[in-house]
Amino acid sequence: MLTEISASLLGGLGLFFIGVKLLSGHMKQLAGRRFREMVTLMTRSRLRASALGVLSGCLTQSSNAVTFIVVSLLSSGMLTMGRALPVVGWSNVGTSLLVILATLDLRLVILYLLGAIGLAHYMDWDKSSRLRHLVGAALGLALLFLGLVLIKAGAAPLKDLDAVQTVLRVTSSSMILAFIAGAALSFVAQSSSTVSVVAVTMVNVGLLTMDQTLMIVYGANLGSGLSIWLLAANLRGTLRQVALYQVLLKSVGAFLFVCLFYFFKAMPSKQLLDAATGMNLSLQVALVFLALQTVPALIFTLLNAPILKLLGKLCAPSREEELASPHFLYDQAFEEPGLAAQLVAREQGRLISFLPEYLDAWREEPEKNSIEQANLYDRAGQTLSVTLDTALSNLIDHADSRDTTEELIKLQMFQNHVKSLQESLRELVHHTGEIPSTSQIRPLSLRMIEGLHALLSVFADAAIDPENAEPKILVSMTADRSDFMDRTRRKFQESEAKLKVEEQQRLYAITTIFERIVWLVRRLVMVQPAFSQCLALDAKRPVSLS
């Protein structure tokens, strides 16, 4: 008998875990396809962000997965902190779906589902790029529930065994043991819903008492938070704040419900309430799980401001994050695309101010930067670029007038040029870094870097304060340099000390990139809305200080 029970339990658990992995993996792929658009669309308000959280929790059945998807979106600049937290907080509520489904008798549904999946495989839909993730997710779901059916069937006779009854008698009074077991299992499985589903199955067949099951569920909630904390060990600043938010949420939930557990245990009316509900035990546990996720999410939504403050104190944003996060653009501004466009323009000014920093470390006498510092500005600049890209796409979709749309399209064009400029600067420093200090072209590269640094610094000053800038000076400074560069190349070719092939290639590369950078700065000056207006007014005047 024992062999049959253990085979059924192990087989069931095996199917259950395969199912969880299949479901989660394929749902992430399904959600990931249009996730970017969905995030942009659905995080325009806190309510929508919360709904997205519930939906992503339902789809992935893993708050850990949602937390780390959000972390990656945040680090890439696609999501702001204010929009990220409701998604993370409410994803836990979405994970309750699995626990609730586990309370239903789904044997017939599973068999029909398996039939449909088999047919889909026969039709090769599992190989279709459009349907394979859907078929995979359905198979995962079917296996998961088939596993639960097997566990239930295997566990039912267990409670009649003497040994099991003795263990249950001994441990039924130890709530701490149940709590620790729940935390440990969830820490290992990295999912509180998975552990809770198994607990629901056990209580259904009478292997666990209601009290034990509840404590396992509460412990599992804490364990899931701890596993997120462990996975977030290498995160810093705001990214760590997101993980910490989830840890706090789960810990507060576990603490609150354990307190309520002992409070109601002391109340004689508890049994009466249980009787009055008339629900089966597993459904009660599932609803408690739902409440365990919903109540803290509600509390954290209401206390959003102080919690953000606390997170800021516990994990201060890094310098890179400070640079990469928008300083002017805020979430509510998206409701007024005209205003948001002005704020995006100011952010673009900041982005331009990063550009001289790309070169500073490569100058003969750097002002302040090391190469690491230059890389920091590069990374922050790339993140801010993505944030502005996302914001502009979003705003263009919702622009309320033709003028605003036109303005936003100009800003988008400007943004594309900034990205090309960032890329070209990266290329230039890469080639400059490869020039040995003894090379004949080293002095030229240093002069080019110095000159470009001055040009970009003047441009940065103008971009930060366009109202007091004189764009026509920038137009003069960015006049075509191809003649000068041709002369420079010829000078090296005609000199007696011939360049090696490698040096010739580097010379050609750096001079070409240099020309491109100057051209790009000129384009940026021309398309920058504030500058282009000023230049249009001065169109008939000479563009020089001389």
Place this chain on the structure above:
Amino acid sequence: MQLTAHSIDSTSITLIALDGRLDIMGTNEIELKFNSHAAGSTGPVIVDLSKVTFMSSIGLRLLLANAQTLRRKGHQMVLFAAEPLIADVLTTSGISNALQVVKTKEEALQASKIPVA
């Protein structure tokens, strides 16, 4: 970094001669003096770069900022006698397109008389 300045006889032109490295430290040393000469000038300014041995980005911006100050007052700033390597930096930065850069003092005096556009 040394800065000497004097008015050219019988004209309102100020000649500023720079001597040394126009790097961060050098620029800091002369910035105040240069600014006050440019701001206090009643006519064009010509800048002798013949003894400048290094020109940094911050030095270039000092020259450009003072040229703008003078321009607002309706006066020219002309740079002259830059060594080839310094002239290269003026060209790569684009300063030579925005300011008058000539080879000799005579050319500078001539160019400084051209009215500001």
